[in-house]
Amino acid sequence: MGASEAVTIGKGLLGKGRAVFQMSTMNNLPCEDDGRREPRWFPIQQDVRYQCVKGSRISAVGVGKTLEISSSEVRFTTQQPLKKGQKVRLAMNWPAMLDNTCRMKLEIVGWIVRSERGEAAVKIERYEFRTRGTESVAIRPQPSAVAAL
Numbered sequence: 648m649g650a651s652e653a654v655t656i657g658k659g660l661l662g663k664g665r666a667v668f669q670m671s672t673m674n675n676l677p678c679e680d681d682g683r684r685e686p687r688w689f690p691i692q693q694d695v696r697y698q699c700v701k702g703s704r705i706s707a708v709g710v711g712k713t714l715e716i717s718s719s720e721v722r723f724t725t726q727q728p729l730k731k732g733q734k735v736r737l738a739m740n741w742p743a744m745l746d747n748t749c750r751m752k753l754e755i756v757g758w759i760v761r762s763e764r765g766e767a768a769v770k771i772e773r774y775e776f777r778t779r780g781t782e783s784v785a786i787r788p789q790p791s792a793v794a795a796l
Contacts, residue, residue, distance in 0.1 A: 686717035695723050695739040699730075699759075706733075713739055714766065721755060722768045729762045735769055741776060752779045 691713055699707040711724035721737060729735065735758070741751040753776055757769040 686719050688715045688717045690714070691716045691742060693739045693742060695721075695737055697723070697725070697729075697738075698736045700734045700736060711766075719771055720760065720768050721757070721771065722761075722766065724766050725762070728764065729759045729767045731759050731762055733759045735759055737769060740779070745776075745778065750779050751776050753777075 693713050695711050695713050697709055697711065698705050707727065707729070709726040711726065714722045714724065716722075723737070734756070737753075737755040737757070739753050739755075741753045743751065745751055753774060755769065755771055755774045757771045757773075759767050760770045761768040
């Protein structure tokens with residue numbers, strides 16, 4: 648698998664004869680009071696790059712560190728306050744390797760649900776694990792953003 652091929656987990660399938668890697672998602676724990684499941688948080692701390700997006704324009708960029716991750720949210724440090732409700736793209740190196748040989752990165756698209764001085768939380772709309780080469784984590788430009796340039 649090349650450095651630019653995607654492995655989509657949880658949403659969608661890879662086409663053109665490529666295999667879909669089945670990976671378990673982060674487990675949820677049942678809530679005692681109403682039977683709903685509460686997300687389980689994992690203290691994964693990795694460098695993260697973020698881009699705040701308005702339509703096809705990038706309104707802010709920054710770097711930080713993830714503080715914790717669940718199956719539905721990511722909490723991370725920020726360089727500036729981020730506006731609640733704003734769309735954001737995150738990219739981070741994933742600490743586990745695919746088949747113990749291939750380094751991975753995680754790209755997330757979501758919405759700021761909480762923001763306070765120095766940190767924010769993003770509700771995950773979609774995510775994608777991608778293989779990565781030796782380069783540092785970067786956010787791929789979206790086709791609509793490139794077309795607008």
